[in-house]
Amino acid sequence: MSTDKVYRASTTAPVNIAVVKYWGKRDAKLNLPTNSSLSVTLSQADLRTLTTASCSASFPASEGDSLLLNGEPSDISGARTQACLRELRTRRAALEAADASLPKLSTYPLRLVSENNFPTAAGLASSAAGFAALVRAVANLYELKDTPSELSKIARQGSGSACRSLFGGYVAWRMGDKEDGTDSMADQVAEAAHWPDMRALILVVSAAKKGVSSSSGMQQTVATSGLFQQRITTVVPENMATMEKAIAERDFEKFAEVTMRDSNSFHATCADTYPPIFYMNDVSRAAIRAVETINEKAGRAVAAYTFDAGPNAVIYYQEKDTEAVVGTFYHVLQGAEITGWKNESIKGLKAS
Ligand code: 2P0
Incomplete structure (x- = not known):
């Protein structure tokens, strides 16, 4: 197989607006909240982030991972983005360890390209859609088998409210009570079609x-x-x-x-x-x-x-x-x- 092959996956994630608000962390590193919250996911026709993730053995290792956000290079060295990427790589590495025929995508530099279809300057919540799209794009690229709720635990570490943008419709983020955050995740309360009005x-x-x-x-x-x-x-x-x-x-x-x-x-x-x-x-x-x-x-x-x-x-x-x-x-x-x-x-x- 050519080492020049570029692997690529794209996805979109919507903005969500909470009707029962998340406000307060009991663990700032893991983004564990002090209360559960519930949101409505808005239509992707209006507000969404589109993210493409690609990786290749041909991408120079010296460049490392990168993110282009709305056409501008963006810093991804922050602890939250790094936590998301680390978790995703660890899961991919586990698949590669179990199946030697899989390409070692977890070892390649990642290039992320992300666009909002609404003005970032409008002061609307963009981190939720942004981290949800980032996590799902990389999960798709790595062909992870994780459920949306499992992925929501990763997105949560990027930005708390992002865990709710992995689902459409009416979404609850259950705070959980474990110290390691393994039970602090989102689930869908009802589909958008449940309340079409x-x-x-x-x-x-x-x-x-x-x-x-x-x-x-x-x-x-x-x-x-x-x-x-x-x-x-x-x-x-x-x-x-x-x-x-x-x-x-x-x-x-x-x-x-x-x-x-x-x-x-x-x-x-x-x-x-x-x-x-x-x-x-x-x-x-x-x-x-x-x-x-x-x-x-x-x-x-x-x-x-x-x-x-x-x-x-x-x-x-x-x-x-x-x-x-x-x-x-x-x-x-x-x-x-x-x-x-x-x-x-x-x-x-x-x-x-
Ligand atoms: C919410 N907000 O439930 C509440 C209502 C703002 C007010 O979630 O620190 O950007 O990244 O976990 O998710 C905004 O907080 O905070 C938020 P971090 P986030 O939508």
Whole structure:
């Protein structure tokens, strides 16, 4: 066999937006969380990372592994990326040890090329899709037999929320209780097709990079917030159980209430961090008031807001309520960019 042969595999991974939030690590090295979390995976038509992994004996060993992210060379020497690549190589090496006829891909330098189909500068969660795509692309290249849940344990070490992007639909990340993290992984609660009416609107309030990174923000919260203890012992376990039931029953009002309460609880623990962390701004709060107005007018919860570690709002709603929800935002939030989920006609519209 020619040593010049280039082995290659490509994959895409979607962005996910949590409705029960991950915030807090019990082990920062292994990315083990202090609570379970649950997210909705967004359509890959709108937000996804495409990653191609290749390797060859002909790639100069002196160049080592490399990553081209959106056309720019990117540093992969960080501990998290290295942990992912090490785990993937170890699994490939085990296959090679068991079958001498397999090419020794685990010994070749890796070239990774990754592109987001959304502006990285938009301040949207890109690390989740990024690490999920990286792990699956290399796993495909190495022809690993691991299940998505097994791969989620590797992606988790790149970025916690990345473990949830290995699945579509409604996804839970079970925190687990083992010290080595072997039971801290994601599983699918329901397929997207289970609730075909579900939609998400993303309101890009600010494209600026966030002031406090998630990693350091959550460490400060764990260390200083008293409210956080109540969140992880009582609030989140209840929200996880109620949310799973709401999804199973396609109960949008319950889904909406838990989504909004959990976002509020997460941001309350941020405010209770010392010194406090503020991710939402005045426009974010205007979005919350707009959702409240929409729901009051409808006489039921037809829209649910949630905010991550930044000011951008994600609004969940059902297709039948598009006019009430998107129509109102279209008029209310002047100057904010509106992007839609599922390639709807609202994609890319400017509010006016
Ligand atoms: C989430 N966030 O559940 C929560 C809600 C932000 C707020 O997961 O340190 O980038 O890489 O494990 O995954 C953001 O945290 O943090 C996040 P690391 P990550 O989506």
